[in-house]
Each structure stands twice: as C-alpha cells, then as structure tokens.
Amino acid sequence: MRKIDLTNFQVATSETARDINRRIVLNLIRTHQPISRADLARYSGLQRSTVSVIAEQLINERWITEGANGHSLRGRRPRFLHLNKERAGIIGINIRPAQTTLAFADLDARFLAQESFATTQDPKHFVVELIPRIQNLIRARPEITCEGIGVSLPGRVDLGTKRLVFAPNLGWSDVDLKTPIEKATGLPVELENAANSCALAEIWFGRHAEGVRNLLAVTVSEGIGCGLILNHQLLQGSTGMAGEFGHVALVENGLECRCGNRGCWEVYASNSAAARYYTESTSRPWKSTKGSRRAARNVRFEDLLRLNQQGDAKARQAVNRMAQQIGRGIALLITGLAPDVIVVIGEITRAWPQVGPIIAESVKRNSFTRAETRIVPSDPSSQPRLRGTIALVLQKHFGAPSVA
Amino acid sequence: MRKIDLTNFQVATSETARDINRRIVLNLIRTHQPISRADLARYSGLQRSTVSVIAEQLINERWITEGANGHSLRGRRPRFLHLNKERAGIIGINIRPAQTTLAFADLDARFLAQESFATTQDPKHFVVELIPRIQNLIRARPEITCEGIGVSLPGRVDLGTKRLVFAPNLGWSDVDLKTPIEKATGLPVELENAANSCALAEIWFGRHAEGVRNLLAVTVSEGIGCGLILNHQLLQGSTGMAGEFGHVALVENGLECRCGNRGCWEVYASNSAAARYYTESTSRPWKSTKGSRRAARNVRFEDLLRLNQQGDAKARQAVNRMAQQIGRGIALLITGLAPDVIVVIGEITRAWPQVGPIIAESVKRNSFTRAETRIVPSDPSSQPRLRGTIALVLQKHFGAPSVA
DNA sequence: CCTATTTAGTTCGCGGCCCGAACTAATATC
DNA sequence: GATATTAGTTCGGGCCGCGAACTAAATAGG
Numbered sequence: 001m002r003k004i005d006l007t008n009f010q011v012a013t014s015e016t017a018r019d020i021n022r023r024i025v026l027n028l029i030r031t032h033q034p035i036s037r038a039d040l041a042r043y044s045g046l047q048r049s050t051v052s053v054i055a056e057q058l059i060n061e062r063w064i065t066e067g068a069n070g071h072s073l074r075g076r077r078p079r080f081l082h083l084n085k086e087r088a089g090i091i092g093i094n095i096r097p098a099q100t101t102l103a104f105a106d107l108d109a110r111f112l113a114q115e116s117f118a119t120t121q122d123p124k125h126f127v128v129e130l131i132p133r134i135q136n137l138i139r140a141r142p143e144i145t146c147e148g149i150g151v152s153l154p155g156r157v158d159l160g161t162k163r164l165v166f167a168p169n170l171g172w173s174d175v176d177l178k179t180p181i182e183k184a185t186g187l188p189v190e191l192e193n194a195a196n197s198c199a200l201a202e203i204w205f206g207r208h209a210e211g212v213r214n215l216l217a218v219t220v221s222e223g224i225g226c227g228l229i230l231n232h233q234l235l236q237g238s239t240g241m242a243g244e245f246g247h248v249a250l251v252e253n254g255l256e257c258r259c260g261n262r263g264c265w266e267v268y269a270s271n272s273a274a275a276r277y278y279t280e281s282t283s284r285p286w287k288s289t290k291g292s293r294r295a296a297r298n299v300r301f302e303d304l305l306r307l308n309q310q311g312d313a314k315a316r317q318a319v320n321r322m323a324q325q326i327g328r329g330i331a332l333l334i335t336g337l338a339p340d341v342i343v344v345i346g347e348i349t350r351a352w353p354q355v356g357p358i359i360a361e362s363v364k365r366n367s368f369t370r371a372e373t374r375i376v377p378s379d380p381s382s383q384p385r386l387r388g389t390i391a392l393v394l395q396k397h398f399g400a401p402s403v404a
Numbered sequence: 405m406r407k408i409d410l411t412n413f414q415v416a417t418s419e420t421a422r423d424i425n426r427r428i429v430l431n432l433i434r435t436h437q438p439i440s441r442a443d444l445a446r447y448s449g450l451q452r453s454t455v456s457v458i459a460e461q462l463i464n465e466r467w468i469t470e471g472a473n474g475h476s477l478r479g480r481r482p483r484f485l486h487l488n489k490e491r492a493g494i495i496g497i498n499i500r501p502a503q504t505t506l507a508f509a510d511l512d513a514r515f516l517a518q519e520s521f522a523t524t525q526d527p528k529h530f531v532v533e534l535i536p537r538i539q540n541l542i543r544a545r546p547e548i549t550c551e552g553i554g555v556s557l558p559g560r561v562d563l564g565t566k567r568l569v570f571a572p573n574l575g576w577s578d579v580d581l582k583t584p585i586e587k588a589t590g591l592p593v594e595l596e597n598a599a600n601s602c603a604l605a606e607i608w609f610g611r612h613a614e615g616v617r618n619l620l621a622v623t624v625s626e627g628i629g630c631g632l633i634l635n636h637q638l639l640q641g642s643t644g645m646a647g648e649f650g651h652v653a654l655v656e657n658g659l660e661c662r663c664g665n666r667g668c669w670e671v672y673a674s675n676s677a678a679a680r681y682y683t684e685s686t687s688r689p690w691k692s693t694k695g696s697r698r699a700a701r702n703v704r705f706e707d708l709l710r711l712n713q714q715g716d717a718k719a720r721q722a723v724n725r726m727a728q729q730i731g732r733g734i735a736l737l738i739t740g741l742a743p744d745v746i747v748v749i750g751e752i753t754r755a756w757p758q759v760g761p762i763i764a765e766s767v768k769r770n771s772f773t774r775a776e777t778r779i780v781p782s783d784p785s786s787q788p789r790l791r792g793t794i795a796l797v798l799q800k801h802f803g804a805p806s807v808a
Numbered sequence: 809c810c811t812a813t814t815t816a817g818t819t820c821g822c823g824g825c826c827c828g829a830a831c832t833a834a835t836a837t838c
Numbered sequence: 839g840a841t842a843t844t845a846g847t848t849c850g851g852g853c854c855g856c857g858a859a860c861t862a863a864a865t866a867g868g
Binding site for chain 2: 001002003004005006007008009011012013014016017018020021023024027028031044045046156165203204210211213214226228229230231232233234235236237238239240241242243244245247248249250251252259260261328331332335336337338339340365366367368370371372373395396398399400401402403404
Binding site for chain 1: 853855863864865
C-alpha cells in the first residue's frame with residue numbers, strides 16, 4: 001500500500017472515476033484486441049452500459065475503432081473494438097555510441113519505419129543532424145498524427161531539469177536535448193536511460209509481463225545497466241540516478257572502473273570484461289607489456305562470440321567467465337530485491353543456451369535463494385531499447401491515473 | 405508512472421472520488437492537526453463545501469472531532485479539527501530473540517501502554533503466552549476500540565500465505581502466527597519483517613519523511629536488514645523476500661555466513677562482526693585456539709560500545725571497522741537505488757558522532773556519488789520496530805486508495 | 809417458417825459526487 | 839454601528855456509474 005504524498009497529490013473531481021475506468025478499458029482493449037463491449041464489461045467488472053459510454057467516448061476521440069463482427073454460438077454477434085493505430089504515432093530514438101536509430105511506431109508499438117545514422121561526437125552537431133530526420137519521418141506519414149518523441153540514452157537524465165547529466169560512452173555531459181528537439185518539432189520529448197527504457201519495454205510489451213509486479217532489466221554491453229520496475233512502476237530514484245548496479249563493487253580493491261571506483265560489477269561482467277578475459281588468456285605472458293595488452297584488448301565482443309560459437313576454447317572460457325560474473329551480480333539483485341523476473345539484454349543473449357545455465361548456477365551459488373525469480377534473455381529482435389521509448393510516450397495515455 | 409495491472413485492478417464507482425478525497429483530508433488532518441476546514445480546503449485544493457461534507461462524514465464516523473476555536477486576525481474564528489484518538493487503538497507487537505514488546509497505541513501512534521516479556525523458544529508456547537497479554541492490553545482501555553494488531557518480526561513472512569517462513573534468530577520456521585491470534589482476539593493481524601516495519605515507521609512517523617519518495621531503513625543488530633520504501637511504497641518482492649541486502653556478498657569467498665553463503669554484508673558490518681573484530685584484536689595469537697576464540701567472541705555489543713565510549717582503543721577500532729563496512733553496503737544501496745534518505749537503526753547509532761563520519765567517508769569512497777542521499781541515524785526512543793507495526797494497521801485507513 | 813432462447817448493445821432514471829455561487833455566522837477595524 | 843474579512847453552510851448543476859428495462863440480432867428446434 002502506498003503512502004499519500006502530501007507535498008504532491010491530486011484530489012478527485014467528478015471526472016476522476018471516468019478517467020480511471022477509461023484507462024482500464026483502454027488497456028483491456030490494447031491487450032485483448034479485438035474485443036467486444038460485452039467482454040470488456042466481463043473483464044472489467046463495469047456495467048455494459050458504462051462500457052458502452054466509455055467506448056463511444058473513445059471512438060469519438062479516435063482512440064479505438066469498431067471493426068468486424070465477431071462470432072458467437074448463439075445470440076447477437078458482438079461488434080469488435082480495437083485500437084485505432086492511426087490515432088497516434090510515436091517517434092522512438094535510440095542513441096548508442098556507434099549509431100542512432102529512429103523509428104516511427106503506431107499505437108500497437110509496431111515500427112512502421114526505421115532508419116539509422118552514425119552518432120556524431122558533438123552533441124550540438126548531433127541534434128542538428130537528428131532534427132531533419134525526425135521531421136522527415138513525421139512527414140512520411142501525414143495520416144498519423146505524432147503524439148510525442150521518446151529517447152533512449154546510454155546515460156543519465158536529471159529528473160528535475162531533464163538535462164542529460166552525463167553519458168560516458170558518448171562523451172557527453174550536461175546536454176539539453178529536450179528543448180531543441182521540442183522547439184523544432186513542437187512535440188513533447190521524453191528522455192530516459194537505456195536500461196530503464198528496456199525495463200519499460202519489457203513490462204509494457206514483453207511476453208512475460210502481464211501481472212508481473214517486479215521486473216529488472218539488466219543490459220549488458222560495454223557496461224552494465226539496470227532498469228528497475230518495482231510495484232509496477234519504474235524506479236527513478238531521487239535525482240533519476242537509480243539503477244547503477246553496474247557500478248556496485250563486487251570485488252574489494254578490484255580493478256579500476258571508468259567510474260573512478262574499483263571492483264565494479266561491470267568491470268567483471270560486461271562485454272569489455274569478456275574481451276579482457278580473452279586477451280589475458282591468449283597474450284603470452286612474456287609479451288604482456290602494457291602496450292601489447294592495450295592493443296590486444298581491442299577484440300570486439302562480436303568476434304569473441306563468433307569464436308565461441310566456432311568452438312574456440314579460450315573464447316568459450318572468457319564467455320563463461322563473464323556469464324559467471326553476470327550471475328554474481330544478478331544474485332545480488334535477487335537477494336536484495338526479490339523480483340519476479342530478470343530480463344537480460346545484450347549480445348550475450350545470443351549464446352543463451354550456453355550461458356543461461358552458467359548464470360543460473362552462479363545465481364544459485366551466490367544468493368539467498370528463497371525468491372523465485374525467472375531469469376530470461378530478451379528477444380533482441382524486439383529491440384527493447386527502442387521499444388521502451390514508445391512506452392515512455394504512451395504511458396501518458398495508458399498508465400495508471402495519478403490519484404491521491 | 406505506474407502501469408495498470410490488468411490481472412488485479414479496481415474500477416472506479418461513484419464513491420471512488422469520495423474515498424480518494426476523504427483519505428487526503430484525513431491525512432492532512434493527521435499531519436497538520438489542529439486544522440480548520442478552511443485550511444483543509446486551502447491545502448487540498450478542494451472546495452470549502454466539499455471539505456465540510458467530508459469533515460461531517462469523518463465526524464459521524466468518529467475519525468475526527470471538533471475542538472476549540474482557533475484565532476484569526478480578522479473574521480470568524482475557525483473551528484479546529486483533530487484526529488479522535490479514541491476512535492481506534494492498535495496493538496503493536498515487536499518480537500525479538502531476547503524479548504517481545506507489546507504496546508497499545510492510539511491514532512497518533514502514541515503508546516498508551518507498553519510491556520515486555522521474555523520470548524519463549526517454542527512458537528506455540530509463545531503464542532499461548534502472548535494472547536492473554538494482548539487481551540489484557542485491550543481490556544485495560546475499554547473506551548478505545550481496537551482496530552487491529554501489527555507484528556514486527558526478525559524473519560520473513562510469505563506474502564501469499566502470511567505464514568512466518570523462517571526466523572533464524574528465533575529458531576522458528578514455517579509458523580502460522582496470524583491465525584491463532586486472529587482467532588483468539590477477533591482482530592485482523594498484520595505481520596511484517598522488522599526492517600520493513602522500521603521503514604514504514606520512518607516514512608509514516610519520521611521527522612525527515614514528508615515528501616520523501618524513496619527511503620531505506622537499514623537495521624544493524626546481530627544481522628543486517630533492509631526495508632525499502634520506493635515510490636512511496638514498501639517493496640515486498642515476489643514472495644515477500646525483498647530487502648535481504650544483508651546477505652549480499654561483499655567479499656568474494658569471504659567468511660561463511662549463517663545463511664550458507666560466503667562474504668555477506670552482515671558478516672562484516674553487524675554487531676556480531678564488531679564483536680569478532682574486537683575479539684580478534686584482543687586475543688593473543690598463541691592463544692587463539694578454536695575454543696578460546698569461541699569464548700572470547702561472546703563479547704556483548706553493548707559492552708563493546710561501552711568500552712568504545714570509555715576510550716578503549718581496540719574497541720574503538722572494532723567499532724570503526726564495523727562503521728566502515730556499514731558504509732560499503734550503504735554505498736551499494738545508494739549506487740543501485742539512489743534513495744533520498746537512508747535511516748540507520750540499531751545500537752550503533754548511539755555512537756553516531758563517531759561512526760557517522762566514518763560511514764559517510766566510506767560511502768563516498770565506495771559509491772558512484774551522483775545521488776544526494778542523506779544518511780541519518782534513527783532516534784531509538786521512537787522505537788521504530790514497534791512503531792512500524794502501527795503503520796501496518798493504519799495503512800488500511802490512511803494509505804492511498806487502491807485504484808485502477 | 810415461426811417461436812423461444814440467448815447474447816450484444818442502448819436507454820434512462822436514480823443516487824453519489826464535486827463545483828461554485830450565494831448565503832449565514834462571527835469577528836476585527838475604524 | 840457600519841464595513842471588511844474570514845469561516846462555514848446550502849443548494850442547484852453537471853458528471854459519473856449502476857441496474858433495470860428495452861431493442862437488436864442471431865441460433866435452435868419444432
């Protein structure tokens with residue numbers, strides 16, 4: 001049960017009940033479409049009459065449309081309702097160090113168009129390049145009015161100012177991306193950390209998501225990020241900094257991390273860590289001077305995975321060691337947060353038949369295993385980083401009403 | 405923004421608005437009493453007419469009473485409203501390994517009566533001893549009708565079955581405390597882990613709590629517990645197991661913990677850890693056979709704190725080392741969850757002027773310090789473990805309405 | 809072919825709720 | 839004692855969900 005925040009609450013008006021029920025109906029349609037009014041009444045517990053009025057309102061506002069008639073064994077045929085995909089389009093933007101992907105999505109979170117370009121070093125330059133691409137994407141679908149723009153970033157956004165505080169992998173810090181894009185497009189822009197985006201994508205569009213109360217998204221790439229959905233809600237933390245479990249120290253006085261501390265989880269369990277493991281195992285000891293190591297460290301994780309696939313023993317060892325370390329961190333998360341599901345995201349999931357059991361074993365060994373947490377790989381084809389940006393914008397209409 | 409859980413939601417009826425506004429008004433009265441209807445209207449944003457109706461209803465249901473007239477510089481004097489302390493009494497029970505405390509509290513969470521007895525080994529025996537004491541406490545205040553019973557435990561309660569799953573320090577496992585007490589008293593019983601109780605106490609009754617969205621309660625005693633309030637809500641986790649950060653591994657292949665794993669935080673930062681540090685530093689190396697160590701380990705933490713107070717260098721070192729380790733764990737919590745406040749609870753807070761700075765320093769050194777988290781000691785006189793049980797029961801009336 | 813049955817969806821009056829304007833009550837200032 | 843000011847109440851209007859009654863449309867069976 002939540003405590004009412006008396007510094008920031010909302011009283012109920014005569015329209016509050018409708019707002020609540022409307023959102024419930026809209027979500028039932030989203031997840032069960034096509035669905036009849038009668039079934040909506042059954043699922044929601046509302047009266048058929050109430051459902052009819054709400055449906056009429058939603059139709060008038062173009063959120064839903066009436067489709068074909070359904071079939072029933074007896075009696076009048078139901079009239080199916082479904083989301084009006086043309087009601088709202090969303091621009092999703094996934095910024096990654098190497099490239100940025102833009103997509104135009106419909107209300108079903110399906111991507112109607114998608115394009116990528118190389119992420120430029122300078123953020124100002126980046127914005128200049130980004131804006132016309134957004135505008136083209138919007139213009140290409142004049143029949144769908146765009147509702148907003150969601151952006152997923154490998155960095156941290158301040159909750160209050162909405163400025164990008166820092167993004168080490170991009171080399172950006174204290175950048176205002178929101179204002180220029182909003183000014184240029186006239187659309188609301190929502191920024192969010194990539195791991196948080198993934199968590200939102202999984203809870204809103206994932207397969208294992210309905211009814212799940214606590215879900216963690218662990219993104220494993222050059223670093224490790226963690227998006228936390230707790231009590232059906234994204235945890236952002238006091239300044240928007242929640243989820244930096246990748247920088248939790250798992251090794252006392254361990255290797256130095258780019259964050260300045262030592263022994264961080266991501267130093268041992270990220271793609272870069274696996275690359276380091278591999279390099280260390282292959283570089284001959286007498287050659288392991290600082291210089292040669294540096295060079296050798298540049299094994300791309302892609303290549304490492306391919307070697308692993310091809311049966312290279314040292315690659316396999318490196319990947320397994322990485323998996324074992326991923327498990328250590330996940331064990332920590334399970335011990336502390338006892339979520340229902342942990343979704344692992346990243347290239348490593350391509351080797352899931354191999355690493356899944358190792359992670360599970362490591363989790364079992366390192367945790368206080370009373371919680372029953374499922375650990376599942378995300379489907380990379382679902383593009384969670386990008387899809388989460390859709391949720392970011394849709395939350396406004398489909399999220400729970402803010403009440404009390 | 406929360407996602408609506410379509411497997412478990414509640415539609416709005418015509419009374420929903422009243423329920424929401426009533427709870428808001430009741431909470432405003434609780435925290436601002438005495439307060440006039442006019443001020444309630446100002447604080448809440450509701451119309452004066454609406455506030456009057458709600459107040460009338462609350463008076464009829466005996467939740468509040470009209471008190472003296474207030475003063476204003478001009479115009480009619482306001483009629484003050486305040487909680488009717490006699491409306492509801494709550495029995496709070498704090499079970500600890502050595503002793504159990506019962507209290508009878510009023511709506512202001514003030515303890516009107518309190519008593520303790522030695523906790524018995526056998527849970528069945530314990531219940532037999534507990535029940536008449538509860539009944540006496542209720543009978544002693546016939547003018548106050550008791551609303552419910554809250555119980556705080558050094559163990560874990562299953563969310564579904566409400567059974568005590570295990571409590572290592574009590575030596576109990578799989579016990580049903582709820583049913584027998586409910587049967588004997590006819591009152592609803594709410595069980596909760598001690599650290600969670602503390603977290604609830606701090607967010608509902610703490611000084612630093614209004615407007616705080618994320619608060620962690622870290623209880624340091626023989627072990628370490630952690631209660632998490634995130635987004636104004638207690639995190640219970642999938643099976644009620646959330647918060648076992650005390651059993652997160654901070655040292656790889658570290659010392660064995662009673663949980664079966666190695667290197668857990670509480671092995672290094674609990675009262676027992678400090679006792680061990682002290683013993684290790686005082687026992688002469690040639691005498692450190694297994695037997696003598698065992699014996700020496702039984703330094704009570706109370707005594708250690710007293711020695712520390714008296715200026716004993718080795719005691720001081722042990723306490724400082726403990727503080728430093730507490731900081732390491734707190735650093736992890738801050739890095740991962742970025743709460744607004746962390747409240748530390750336990751005997752160690754008596755030495756706060758000494759340990760506070762050491763904890764702060766350790767946190768700074770071990771965390772990714774972008775979150776601005778206040779670390780504060782709890783006031784032991786507020787009896788957080790016990791007071792949290794009051795919140796447990798009061799939540800039903802004062803918590804946010806469950807909607808959508 | 810016609811009737812009874814069943815299911816879908818609509819209409820409408822009722823009561824609950826909040827709003828806001830108008831009104832009463834009480835007090836201080838001049 | 840008139841005026842201004844603040845507290846609190848009354849009442850009509852509009853929104854909302856409920857539920858009974860009603861219309862619409864289809865099937866089963868004689």
